[in-house]
Amino acid sequence: MAANYWTSTQRKYWTFTPEKLTEVRDELEGQNAKVIEQHPYPDPRLMFIFLRDRLLQLAKRLQFRQQCVATALVYLHRYFLSTPMQNVNLYLLTATAFYLASKTEESPHHIRLVAAEARQAWPEFVPGDVSRLGEMEFCLISEMRSQLIVWHPYRSLIALKENQELKLSNDELGLAWSIINDSYMTDLPLTSPPHLIAIIAMFLAVVFLPTAKAAGTLRPISHDTLANPDSGPFSSLVGRQALLGSFSTVMGNLQMPNHPASQINQATNGKTRAPIDEPNSQPVDKEKTVAAIKESEKLQNIIKFLVESGIELEQMIEGTQEMISLYDIWEQYSEKSVKDAISRCLKSRGLDS
Structure with a gap:
C-alpha cells in the first residue's frame, strides 16, 4: 500500500483527464454499440444514484461503515470503464462490490451473509448460489488489476x-x-x-x-x-x-x-x-x-x-x-424508471439468473 495518494495506484492508473475518460468510454461504447442501443439506460449519474441506494440498502442491514460504501462506489466506477452496465447483473455486481469493499476497508462480512442479504433484498435478480458472488468478486478484482486501495476526501x-x-x-x-x-x-x-x-x-x-x-x-x-x-x-x-x-x-x-x-x-x-x-x-x-x-x-x-x-x-x-x-x-431521478430499465435488460439478456 502506498504511503500517500501521490504514489498510489489510484493516482497512477485510475485518475484520468476528462478528455481521456471520454476517450475510454467512447471506445467501450463503440465496441458494445448494439447492446447499448437495444437496452438504453438513463444518464450514468442517475444510474449511480440508484446503485448508491442499493448499497445503502445492504449497508443498513449489515451495519456497514461509511467509507466502505464510498469504496464500493469507486469500484463500480472503475469496473464500468471496461464493461458496459448492460453486460452485467447490476444487483449481483453491487452486492459483490459491497462485499469486496468490506474486506478492503477491514470490516469484513462473511460471503454467505452478504449473499443471503442480497438475495433477500432482490430475490428476482440475485441467484441463491453463493459461488456466483465469488465468481463476480474474482471478475471485479481482475478488471481492477488487483488495485483495491482507495483514497477518499x-x-x-x-x-x-x-x-x-x-x-x-x-x-x-x-x-x-x-x-x-x-x-x-x-x-x-x-x-x-x-x-x-x-x-x-x-x-x-x-x-x-x-x-x-x-x-x-x-x-x-x-x-x-x-x-x-x-x-x-x-x-x-x-x-x-x-x-x-x-x-x-x-x-x-x-x-x-x-x-x-x-x-x-x-x-x-x-x-x-x-x-x-x-x-x-x-x-x-x-x-x-x-x-x-x-x-x-x-x-x-x-x-x-x-x-x-x-x-x-x-x-x-x-x-x-x-x-x-x-x-x-x-431532480429528474425516478427510481421506478431506472429499476424498470434494468429489469428489462436483465431479463432480456438472461442475466437475472
Whole structure:
C-alpha cells in the first residue's frame, strides 16, 4: 500500500483527464454499440444514484461503515470503464462490490451473509448460489488489476476544518461531508485527487449554508464522526432545489474582481441551470443572500486560501460545475424508471439468473 495518494495506484492508473475518460468510454461504447442501443439506460449519474441506494440498502442491514460504501462506489466506477452496465447483473455486481469493499476497508462480512442479504433484498435478480458472488468478486478484482486501495476526501476535509484561517463551522463541515458523499455519483473519483474534491465540497458548503439553514435541511456532523470518519452516516445533500437557487443567485452576482478565483463566477454562471422556480422550492431572498456572501469574511478567507494553495483553479471550476450538474439532473431521478430499465435488460439478456 502506498504511503500517500501521490504514489498510489489510484493516482497512477485510475485518475484520468476528462478528455481521456471520454476517450475510454467512447471506445467501450463503440465496441458494445448494439447492446447499448437495444437496452438504453438513463444518464450514468442517475444510474449511480440508484446503485448508491442499493448499497445503502445492504449497508443498513449489515451495519456497514461509511467509507466502505464510498469504496464500493469507486469500484463500480472503475469496473464500468471496461464493461458496459448492460453486460452485467447490476444487483449481483453491487452486492459483490459491497462485499469486496468490506474486506478492503477491514470490516469484513462473511460471503454467505452478504449473499443471503442480497438475495433477500432482490430475490428476482440475485441467484441463491453463493459461488456466483465469488465468481463476480474474482471478475471485479481482475478488471481492477488487483488495485483495491482507495483514497477518499474525508480526511482532507477534516484537515481543512483544522485550518484556523478558514474557520469552518461544524454546520459547514457537515454540509461539505454530504457533498463529498454525493460526488461519488459523478466522475470526480476518476478525474480529481481527494484533496481537490474536499476543497470543492468546502467551497460549495460555505455558499450553500445560509439557504440550508433557512430551509432546515442541515444534518449536523457528530463528534464521533470527526474522530472516526468511518462512523458517520452516508448522508446526501437534501433540499437541493432551494440550495441550487441560492447558488445560482450568488455565483451570478458575486464580484471578486482582483482574484483569479473570480473565474469560478464566469464558469458557473454561464452553465448552471438551477430549478429555482419549482413549486416546492422555498423562496430565496436574492439580495440578502448576495449581500451576506459579499460581506462574508469566511468566503474571503477561502478565496485567499484557493489563490495561495496552488491548486488548479480550472480543475476546481470544472469539478464545481460537475457537482452543480449532478444536483440539477437529480431532480429528474425516478427510481421506478431506472429499476424498470434494468429489469428489462436483465431479463432480456438472461442475466437475472
